[in-house]
Amino acid sequence: MPMKISKETANEQLRQKVKEISGEDFQKCYQCGTCSGSCPMADQVTVLPRRVMALLQLGRKEALEEANTHWVCASCHMCMVRCPRGIDITKVMESLRQLTLRKNEDIINPSEISKEDTEKLPQVAMVSGFRKLTS
């Protein structure tokens, strides 16, 4: 899909925030797509990781907010160990989650987990899930 690029379409604040929270320079990405090819969730995301990096470089805030990629990411670090540019993409995904979570918005509601599931789920699932998906 063609995309109009101009100074007005680039959200500089978003780019700065992501850099600040992740500590990563996504500008280094040269779009090879190794991350997309390594991602176990590739067929579950609406925007592949390579494209997330491109959207960040262009500061496309709305497109990134619509993407589910960072909410489906399981922080498996496969993209990070394989990135030829040495970018910790897992940290970039985390920063995109944080931009929402830091506004006190939750993605899952712990009180909605059924009693049956709470009895079955290992503690490590709940602690990690709450850490990643609640504010």
Next chain:
Amino acid sequence: MKISYYPGCTLKTKAKNLESSALACLDALGVEYEELPRWNCCGAVYSLSDDDLIHLIAPVRDLIRVQEQGFDTVLTLCSMCYNTLARANELMKNDEVKRGTINDFMDEEPDYKGEIKVVHFLDFIRDEIGWDKLKASVKNSLNGMKLAPYYGCTLLRPGDVSIDKSNSPVVFEECMEALGAEIVKFPKAIECCGSYQVLGNPEAALKVSNDIITDATAHGAEAMALTCPLCDYNLGHRQEEMLKSMKVPKRCRCFILRS
């Protein structure tokens, strides 16, 4: 050599089987260990935000407890505890500025500089016991069971805390071979089971777990060996759902690190 043992939350509740079998192994191998007194939850995941230090307090406090206990090595069994403690330790060792901030924040605790060695059961057995001794101590051999060791993510990534080569690990295979298993290697052994997405996107997690089991059985596995209670939940407990809704060709038993 006596070492500290860090159990973590799940091993004291839902994964008691992992704790009891691993500790029985250590006893049989003559390893002296002592459970860490006053341990707390490690936080399960390492904080990936550069500006977030508060979530490092929990794992660092555990490492300070080990230092107080007087041991230089802490052993973990749960892969996620291993990763969280090992990464927190690396940060305390290498990042002078953040180390200073964390130590200042915990002014009631002694300073910590990352001197403790964090090990997982598998690399501990490899480095301190050796496969020959392990093999000689086996009482009930796995008798050539076609076993597919599954690593998952947190034992291998990122590279600085990996217990073996990140992309081509052998430690789990060598361990299970010493216990008498016939090893089944499969490409998805180092891929993610869906992890905490069992809460956020249970269907997506089920799909990736389904792919892992399908891959293991396609390579001839009768069973899989795991080291993480969360992998055990995704790959083991949720197999009923996969058998009903997906294409898992047959049931694949999951053993969580036992001998």
